Amino acid sequence: MIEELYIIKRNGKREPFSADKIKNAIQKAFLSVNSFATKEVLTDILSRVQVHDGISVEEIQNQVEVSLMAERYYSVAKSYILYRQRHYEDREVKDKLNFLINYCNASNAATGSKYDANANVEKKNIATLIGELPKSNFIRLNRRMLCDRIKEMYGKELADKYIHLLNQHFIYKNDETSIANYCASITMYPWLLDGTKSIGGNSTRPKNLKSFCGGFVNMVFMVSSMLSGACATPEFLMYMDYFIRKDYGNDYFQHADKVVDLSSRQRSIDKVITDCFQQVIYSINQPSGARNYQSVFWNISYYDKYYFQSLFGEFRFPDGSVPTWESVSWLQKRFMRWFNEERTQAVLTFPVETMALLSKDGDIMDQEYADFTAEMYAAGHSFFTYVSDNADSLSSCCRLRNEIQDNGFSYTLGAGGVSTGSKSVLTINLNRCIQYEHRNNIPFLQFVEEVIDLMHKVQTAYNENLKYLQTQGMLPLFDSGYIAINRQYLTIGVNGLVEAAEYMGIPITDNDEYAKFVEDILGLIERYNKQYKTKELMFNCEMIPAENVGVKHAKWDREDGYKVPRDCYNSYFYVVEDENTNVIDKFRMHGKRYIEHLTGGSALHCNLEEHLSKEQYRHLLRVAAQEGCNYFTFNIPNTVCNDCGHIDKRYLHECPECHSQNLDYLTRVIGYMKRVSSFSQGRQEEAARRYYAKME
Numbered sequence: 001m002i003e004e005l006y007i008i009k010r011n012g013k014r015e016p017f018s019a020d021k022i023k024n025a026i027q028k029a030f031l032s033v034n035s036f037a038t039k040e041v042l043t044d045i046l047s048r049v050q051v052h053d054g055i056s057v058e059e060i061q062n063q064v065e066v067s068l069m070a071e072r073y074y075s076v077a078k079s080y081i082l083y084r085q086r087h088y089e090d091r092e093v094k095d096k097l098n099f100l101i102n103y104c105n106a107s108n109a110a111t112g113s114k115y116d117a118n119a120n121v122e123k124k125n126i127a128t129l130i131g132e133l134p135k136s137n138f139i140r141l142n143r144r145m146l147c148d149r150i151k152e153m154y155g156k157e158l159a160d161k162y163i164h165l166l167n168q169h170f171i172y173k174n175d176e177t178s179i180a181n182y183c184a185s186i187t188m189y190p191w192l193l194d195g196t197k198s199i200g201g202n203s204t205r206p207k208n209l210k211s212f213c214g215g216f217v218n219m220v221f222m223v224s225s226m227l228s229g230a231c232a233t234p235e236f237l238m239y240m241d242y243f244i245r246k247d248y249g250n251d252y253f254q255h256a257d258k259v260v261d262l263s264s265r266q267r268s269i270d271k272v273i274t275d276c277f278q279q280v281i282y283s284i285n286q287p288s289g290a291r292n293y294q295s296v297f298w299n300i301s302y303y304d305k306y307y308f309q310s311l312f313g314e315f316r317f318p319d320g321s322v323p324t325w326e327s328v329s330w331l332q333k334r335f336m337r338w339f340n341e342e343r344t345q346a347v348l349t350f351p352v353e354t355m356a357l358l359s360k361d362g363d364i365m366d367q368e369y370a371d372f373t374a375e376m377y378a379a380g381h382s383f384f385t386y387v388s389d390n391a392d393s394l395s396s397c398c399r400l401r402n403e404i405q406d407n408g409f410s411y412t413l414g415a416g417g418v419s420t421g422s423k424s425v426l427t428i429n430l431n432r433c434i435q436y437e438h439r440n441n442i443p444f445l446q447f448v449e450e451v452i453d454l455m456h457k458v459q460t461a462y463n464e465n466l467k468y469l470q471t472q473g474m475l476p477l478f479d480s481g482y483i484a485i486n487r488q489y490l491t492i493g494v495n496g497l498v499e500a501a502e503y504m505g506i507p508i509t510d511n512d513e514y515a516k517f518v519e520d521i522l523g524l525i526e527r528y529n530k531q532y533k534t535k536e537l538m539f540n541c542e543m544i545p546a547e548n549v550g551v552k553h554a555k556w557d558r559e560d561g562y563k564v565p566r567d568c569y570n571s572y573f574y575v576v577e578d579e580n581t582n583v584i585d586k587f588r589m590h591g592k593r594y595i596e597h598l599t600g601g602s603a604l605h606c607n608l609e610e611h612l613s614k615e616q617y618r619h620l621l622r623v624a625a626q627e628g629c630n631y632f633t634f635n636i637p638n639t640v641c642n643d644c645g646h647i648d649k650r651y652l653h654e655c656p657e658c659h660s661q662n663l664d665y666l667t668r669v670i671g672y673m674k675r676v677s678s679f680s681q682g683r684q685e686e687a688a689r690r691y692y693a694k695m696e
C-alpha cells in the first residue's frame, strides 16, 4: 500500500491512512468471539480491502465487513457489525449531547434551534429543549413514511428522486419536524353543539359568556396541539357577540356603560366585555405545554358588512337565532381598539388579525369600514387587510389565502366558508433550480417543471398518509367536523423567486420582463395545481414567509457556489432592502399582475419609518383596491424599553419615559410580531437590513 494515502474521517477531516487501525479493529473482533487472527489471516482479509485516496472511514468498514464474510469468518463479521452499530449509537448520543450544550449556549431559542428556528418561542428553557431534541428523529420518520408511500404509489425511482431533490436543496419540506398536518381555519360549530368531547376533551358546550371564554381558550389549545402551524377561528367575535347578547340582551352595545356587575367592582357591560378580551388574549399568548412552550399560533378575522353578509348570511345558531351585524360590528371595533391599547401594556403577539374588505370599482365598498380600517392603522395598530372584489376567498392565516369552496350553511358544521387551511407545504427553491438549469444548459423551466410535477406527486402521497391516519382515528379534528380533509389545500410554496430573476439579470421593478418571468413560473405551478386536482385533492401556490427557510436556502446555495444576492431570500415580489421601491410601487408589485397565480397567497409588508395619517392610509386602501393587491400590512417597528418596560407605537431611538437607549423593537419576523431579540441570528441580520420608507 502507498504511504501517502489520506482518508476522510466522519467529521470531514483528512487523516493519513493507517493499516494498523484496521488490523486492530479486526483483531478485536476475532478476540470478541474467543478466536485469534494470525498474520496470514489478517493479510488475506486486508488483501480484499481496496483503499484509495479520499476514501471514507465508512467505506473502509463496509469493505472489512464484506471481506470477513468472503473469508467465511461469519461470527467475527457479526461481532464486527454489532461493534460498528454500538459506535454509531454512541455517536448519535454524543451528537444529541453536543446539540444540548450548543442549545444552552445559544443567544436565544430561535438561534439555538437547528431545524426550524422560530421566534414564537420566547425563552429558552428545559421545556423548549425537550421540544428540540427529538426533531431530527421526526424528520427521519416523516421522510420514511412519505418515501414508503411514494414508492408504493409511483415506484422507488421517484422516492429516490424526492430524497435527492431534498438533499440538494431544490425543494424543502416545511414543518418536517412535526408529524401533524399544517394549519387550519376551523369552524367552531361542532364545539357549539357538543363542547370538546368529540376531540377528546371533557367540557360541555358553552352556555353563557363566561363558559364561552373559558371553553374557547381550552378548545384552541386542544386544536392547536393537533396542528403543526396556525389555528384560525374566523367566527370568534361573532360567537362572542352571540353569548354577550344572551347574557345582556340584543341591544347591549347601545348601553354598554350600564352597570351590570353588582359586586363591589360595579362593572359596566363594557368592562365585563373587555375583561373577557383580557382573559382570552392573555391566556392564548401563554407558552403552551403541548407545543413545547411555543404559544398557540392564533388568527382571527374582522369583516366589513358585505363580507359578513356573504359568509354568515345563512348562518343559524343552534337555537335557530341569527347573527346581528350591528352588534358584531360594534364588538369588532371594540376589540380592535382595546387590543391596540392593550399592546402598550404588554407584548401580545396573538391573535394575528385580518380585516376582510370587499372592493368595487377601485375602492372599498363599505365606506364605514374603510374609514375605520384607516383610522386603526393611523392609531398605530398593526394588522393585515385582505381586499377582494368577490367574497369568494378569505385569508385566514397571516397570509394564506383560500378559495371558499362552499359558502353554504349546515346545521352540523355551521358556515362552510370558514373551514379551510393547508394540510402540508412543500417549497421549491427557485433560485437554485433556475441557476441549475443555466449551468447545465437545460432549457428554461424544463427542470423546474420536472420538480413541480414531482412535488405534486409527493403531496398526493402525503395526502394518502393523512387519510391513513384518519382511518385509524388519529385525526379527531377531521372526524368531528372542525376541519374537512377535502377542504384543506396541499400547498406548493415558492421561495427565491426574486433572487432567480436577479440572477437572470431582470430588474426587480414593475416591468414587462419581470412580470412575464413571474407569470411563466407561477402560471406553470397553477397549471399543475389544476392538473392534479381531484375530488379529494386541492392544490394552491403560496409565496411562503420562509421564517427560517429563507435564511437556510441562501446559506446552502452560497455554499454550493450559486449566486446569492442576500443572506435571506425575500418573501415579497420586491427587494425588501431596496430604497428605490416606494410604497405605491410595492402595492403595484403585489398587485394583480404578479399575484394572479398565487392562489395560496402572499403578503405585502409595507415597512414604514413613521405612522401615516388616517387620510394617507385611506388613500392606500384605494391604491390596494385599484392595483388588486389583496393582502398587506404596515410595519412600523414599536419600541420597547429594556430598562423601564415602556412600549411605544413609534420607531424611536430613545425611550420617551426614561431616556434609555437600551431598546428592543417589536416588528413582524414574518406574519407575526415579536421582539427582534427573539428572532434567530439570521433573521435579526435580515431585519436590520429592511428598508423603512418615509411617505411624502
Ligand SMILES: [Zn+2]
Residues within 6 Å of the ligand: 641, 642, 643, 644, 645, 646, 655, 656, 657, 658, 659, 660
Ligand atoms: Zn424607558
